[in-house]
Structure formats: C-alpha cells, structure tokens
Amino acid sequence: MSKLTIEYQQTLGDNQFDINxxxxxxxxxxxxxxxxAGKTSLINVVSGLSTPDxxxxxxxxxxxxxxxxxxxxxxxxxxxxxxxxxSRLFPHYRVKGNLLYGVSxxxxxxxxxxxxxxxxxxxxxxFPIQLSGGEKQRVAIGRALLSQPDILLMDEPLASxxxxxxxxxxxxxxxxxxxxxxxxxxxSHSLNEVLRLAEHLVVIENGRVAISGPVExxxxxxxxxxxQAFSEQxxxxxxxxxxxxxxxxxxxxxxxxxxxxxxxxxxVPLDAHVRLQVRANDVSIALDKPERSSVRNILLARIESLExxxxxxxxxxxSVKLCxxxxxxxxxxxxxxxxxxxxxxxxMQVYAQIKGVSVTQRDIALSH
Numbered sequence: 001m002s003k004l005t006i007e008y009q010q011t012l013g014d015n016q017f018d019i020n021x022x023x024x025x026x027x028x029x030x031x032x033x034x035x036x037a038g039k040t041s042l043i044n045v046v047s048g049l050s051t052p053d054x055x056x057x058x059x060x061x062x063x064x065x066x067x068x069x070x071x072x073x074x075x076x077x078x079x080x081x082x083x084x085x086x087s088r089l090f091p092h093y094r095v096k097g098n099l100l101y102g103v104s105x106x107x108x109x110x111x112x113x114x115x116x117x118x119x120x121x122x123x124x125x126x127f128p129i130q131l132s133g134g135e136k137q138r139v140a141i142g143r144a145l146l147s148q149p150d151i152l153l154m155d156e157p158l159a160s161x162x163x164x165x166x167x168x169x170x171x172x173x174x175x176x177x178x179x180x181x182x183x184x185x186x187x188s189h190s191l192n193e194v195l196r197l198a199e200h201l202v203v204i205e206n207g208r209v210a211i212s213g214p215v216e217x218x219x220x221x222x223x224x225x226x227x228q229a230f231s232e233q234x235x236x237x238x239x240x241x242x243x244x245x246x247x248x249x250x251x252x253x254x255x256x257x258x259x260x261x262x263x264x265x266x267x268v269p270l271d272a273h274v275r276l277q278v279r280a281n282d283v284s285i286a287l288d289k290p291e292r293s294s295v296r297n298i299l300l301a302r303i304e305s306l307e308x309x310x311x312x313x314x315x316x317x318x319s320v321k322l323c324x325x326x327x328x329x330x331x332x333x334x335x336x337x338x339x340x341x342x343x344x345x346x347x348m349q350v351y352a353q354i355k356g357v358s359v360t361q362r363d364i365a366l367s368h
Contacts (some may be wrong), residue, residue, distance in 0.1 A: 003022055003023065003024070003025050003060065004022065004023040004024070004025060004029075004058070004059050004060065004151070004183050005021075005022050005023075005056065005057070005058045006019055006020075006021050006022075006023070006042065006045070006046060006055075006057055007019065007020045007021075007055050007056050007057075008045055008052035008053075008054065008055025008056070008057070008065075009052060009053050009054050009055055010041065010045065010050070010052040010053050010055075011053060012041065012050075015036065015038070015041075015207060016207055017038045017041055017042075017052075017207040017208075018207060018208050019038065019042055019045075019055075019204075019207075019208065019209060020209060021202055021209045021212050022212075023183060023185070023200060023202070023212075024183060024199065024200050025060050025183055026180070026181050026182055026183055027177055027183070027184065027198075027199045027200065028173075028177045028184045028186050028197050028198045028199060028200070029183065029184065029185055029186065029198060029199070029200040029201070029202060030186050030187075030188055030193070030194045030197065030198035030200070030201050030202065030215070031043065031185055031186065031187045031188070031202050031204060032188060032189070032191075032194060032201060032202065032203050032204070032227075033189075033203055033204035033205055033210075034205070035189070037204040037205055037206060037207065038204045038206075038207045038208075039187045039204055040155055040187060042185075042187075042204065043082075043153040043155060043185050043187060045057060045065070046059075046064070046080065046151065046153060046185065047075060047078065047080045047082055047153055048064065048065070048072075048073065048074065048075035048078050048080070049075060051065070051072060052065070052067070053067070054067040055067055056068070059150050059151050059183070060150065060183075062150065064078050078150075079147075079148070079149050079150040079151075080149050080150070080151055080152075080153060081144030081145060081147050081149035081151070081152040081153065082144060082152075082153045082154075082155070083137070083140050083141050083144050083152070083153070083154045083155065083157045084140070084155050084157075085155055085156050085157065085159045085160050086160055087128070087133075087136035087137050087139065087140040088140065089128040089136055089139060089140065089143075090128070091127065091128050091129060092127075093127075093128075094124065094125055094126060094127055095120065095123045095124050095125070095126050095127075095128075095131070095139050096124040096125070098128070098139055098143055099111070099114075099115075099120070099124075099139065099142050099143050099146055100146065101143060102143075102147055103146050103147065105148075107148075110146065110148070111146065114142050114145050114146055115142065117142075117145075117172075117175065117176070117179060118138045118139075118141060118142045118172055119138070119172070120138060120139065120142055123135055123138075123139065132165060132168070133160065133161045133162070133165045134161060134164075134165035134166075134168035134169045135168075137157055137158070137161065137165075137169050138169060138172055140157075141154075141157070141172070141173075141176070145180065149182065150182060151182055151183050151184070151185065152180070152182060152183070152184045152185070153184075153185050153187075154184065154185065154186045154187065155187045156187050156188055156189065157169075157173075157186075158170070158188075158190070158193065159189075170193075170196065170197075173197055174196060174197060177197055177198075177199070186198060191227060191228070191232075194215065195215070195236070195275070195277065195360045196360055198215050199214065199215060200212070200213065200214060200215065201213065201214075201215045201218040201219070201224075203218065203223050203224060205223070210223045211223040211224070214238075215236060215275075216236040216237060216238050216275070219234075219235075219236040220235060220236070220329060220331065232279070233279070233280040233281075233319070233331060233333060234277050234278060234279045234280055234331065235277070235278045235280070235329065235330050235331045236275060236276070236277055236360075237255045237275070237276045237277075237278070237328070238273050238274075238275055238276075239253035239254055239255050239261070239273065239274055239275075239276050240253060240254045240271060240272070240273055241253055241266065241268055241269070241270055241271060241272050241273075241274065242254050242260065242270070243270070244265060245262070245265075246265075249264060249265040250262045250263065250264060250265055250296075251263055251264070251265050251266045253274065253276065255276075255324060255325070255328055256324055256325030256326075256327075256328040257325060258300075258324075258325055259299055259324040259325050259328060261276065261297045261299075261354065261357055262296050262297060263276070263357050263359060266359055274359050275359065275360050276357055276358070276359060276360070277357070277358045277359075277360045278330060278331075278354055278356070278357055278358075279356060280319065280331040280332055280333040281333050282354060282355040282356035282357075283322075283330060283331070283332035283333070283352055283353065283354055283355070284332065284334070284352075284353045284355070285320065285322075285332055285334060285338070285342065285344070285350050285351070285352060285353070286298075286350065286351045286353060287342055287350060287351070288351070289351045290351070290353065293353070295353045295354070295355055297353070297354040297357070298351055298352070298353050298354075299324055299330070299351065299352045299354065300324075300349065300350075300351060300352075301322035301323060301324050301330060301349070301350055301351070301352045302322070302323045302347065302348070302349050302350075303320060303321070303322060303323075303344060303345065303346050303347060303348045303350060304321040304322060304323045304329065304346065305320070305321040305346060306318055306319075306320055306321075306339065306344060306345075306346060307319045307320075307321075308336060308339075316335075316336045317333050317334065317335060317336065318333070318334050318335070318336055318338075318339045318344075319331060319332075319333055320332040320333070320334060320339075320344070322350070322352050324352075330352055330354075332352060
C-alpha cells in the first residue's frame with residue numbers, strides 16, 4: 001500500500017529528534033508545532049538537506065534514506081520539490097526562465113497544466129522584481145512542481161506574506177491539494193492554514209511526534225487544545241452532502257448516521273464531502289427539545305465528559321464533550337452556573353443547539 005514513512009533519530013546541537021510517522025501517499029499533511037520543535041528538521045531530512053544519525057525515509061516504496069541498508073540518495077536525485085518561505089527566484093530570469101530552471105526533460109503539456117493551475121500565463125515574461133509577493137510564491141510553487149517531484153515540501157510558504165497576499169495565494173494552495181497526486185508536507189504555525197488546506201495533521205513536540213492523524217480527529221485531541229484560545233475552541237467534522245433546500249438556500253449534510261446539520265447552500269455535488277467547523281461557544285445545551293426556536297440545528301446527544309476551566313481573573317467555564325454517535329463528538333462551552341442549574345452529569349441525554357457552522361475548506365462563514 002502506498003504511503004510515506006519517516007523514521008529517524010538525529011542530534012543537532014542541543015536538540016534531539018526521534019521521529020516516527022506514517023503519512024498519506026497524496027494530499028497535504030500539515031507539520032505543526034512550536035519553533036524549534038523539529039518541523040523544518042523533518043522536511044530537511046526528507047529532502048536530503050540534513051542527514052539523520054539512524055533511520056529510514058520511504059516514499060511510496062522508494063527508499064531515500066536507510067541507515068541499515070546504507071542508502072542515502074543525493075539531494076538532486078531524490079525527486080523532491082521544495083518551496084521555502086522566500087520564493088528564491090533568480091532576479092535575472094523572467095518568470096518562464098525561473099519555471100524551467102532545473103527542468104531536464106521539458107514536457108509542454110505538463111508546463112501548460114502547471115501554468116494554468118497557478119494562473120501564471122500573464123506573468124511569464126515578467127522579471128521577479130515586477131511581481132507581488134503572492135505572485136512570486138506561485139512561481140516558486142510552479143517551479144517545484146515542474147521538476148516532477150515524488151513529494152512536495154513547503155516550509156511556511158505564506159509566512160513572509162502580508163494578509164492580502166496570503167488571501168491571494170490560499171485558493172491556489174487549496175486547488176493544489178485537490179489536484180496534485182503526490183504527498184505534500186506543509187510546515188505551518190497557522191491553525192487557520194491547517195484547517196483550510198490539510199487532510200492530515202502531525203503535531204511535533206520537543207523533537208517527537210505528539211500525535212498524527214486526520215485533521216478532524218487531531219483537532220479535538222488533548223495535544224492540540226493548548227494551541228486553541230478559549231474563544232477558538234471548536235469541533236471539526238467531515239460531512240457528506242445529502243440534499244439541498246433551494247427555497248431557503250440551505251444544504252443538508254450528514255455527520256453520522258443519526259446526525260445531520262443544515263448549512264447555507266454549498267455548491268458541491270451530492271455525496272461530496274466538506275469539512276465543517278462548529279465553535280464551542282456556538283453550542284448551547286437543553287434538557288428538553290425546544291419546540292419553537294430560531295435555531296435550526298438541534299441534535300440529541302449524550303454527555304461524555306465535563307471539565308471545569310479557569311480563564312484569568314478566576315473566570316470559569318465548563319467544557320462539555322457531547323457524543324452524537326459512535327466516534328462522533330461535539331464540544332460545547334457553557335457557564336458553571338448553567339451546568340449547576342441544569343444539574344448536568346456524565347451520561348445524561350441532552351439536546352445540543354448549534355447556532356453557527358462554517359464550511360472551512362471553502363472559506364464560507366455560515367450561521368443559522
């Protein structure tokens with residue numbers, strides 16, 4: 001079965017890394033963690049820019065490094081595309097020359113496809129000095145893809161861009177994730193980027209893999225909660241589109257066999273999958289099902305856990321984990337007063353009222 005395996009131990013100065021992770025064979029896997037945790041070190045080991053003490057790196061059956069087998073493929077033979085924080089374009093080459101730099105076997109069809117994918121046609125005759133930061137990064141991505149790599153490495157490619165330029169490049173990265181049939185390792189410190197781009201998430205902590213898995217599962221894990229501000233705590237779901245209500249411009253999506261939600265109409269085919277985000281602050285709890293309410297999404301749930309939390313100046317809240325179906329959980333944040341007044345306990349059946357939902361992969365803010 002095709003997969004990407006990265007397993008190594010390495011000492012760099014005072015830092016020690018012990019990485020062992022298996023990733024999908026295509027799509028974007030985000031590498032997330034604090035500065036110095038080992039994110040860039042990981043992709044440098046994959047690229048060959050850094051050699052570990054022991055370990056193995058295998059991409060879809062092709063071994064790039066193995067200390068046991070004494071294999072260490074040189075950087076230029078690894079078929080790895082690398083996009084850095086800075087575009088690193090050659091200032092004396094036009095865009096077309098930068099795109100073709102290092103291309104040994106030119107394929108016009110592939111060139112045209114990448115140019116169309118990144119909308120580079122109007123830029124081909126410009127020099128880098130004539131490009132915006134976002135345009136430079138698109139060219140850098142195109143150059144990496146035209147080398148026909150087996151894997152694409154991206155080291156915080158949006159970090160050097162201001163907000164308007166990030167918004168300019170993001171749709172191209174989203175399209176890239178759905179179009180390119182190779183694994184993409186995307187180093188980022190932005191949870192927003194992770195939400196919009198990645199299917200798989202790896203959290204690196206102190207040189208080790210703290211957790212790795214589909215974004216929806218990792219998002220609600222204890223390992224990621226310290227990264228989420230109190231007001232940003234939320235639940236993620238991969239949902240399937242069931243139907244549309246054209247009269248009210250709504251779409252019905254399924255989280256689990258007995259759990260469906262209505263969201264503002266999304267322009268995707270039936271049975272397609274979308275990623276939903278529900279903020280914990282947008283979920284309230286009722287003991288009885290409300291009969292007349294403006295809230296359209298009211299789901300039966302069972303309380304899985306209750307955790308009282310303190311947030312500065314002794315302000316307290318309760319984080320409630322609600323089970324909607326086997327393996328399907330929703331988080332709600334309520335006041336301690338509400339918990340005591342409703343006499344909530346683990347195991348109770350309640351109704352979750354969801355006031356807001358967003359479709360994160362399409363950047364559509366929705367509320368009901």
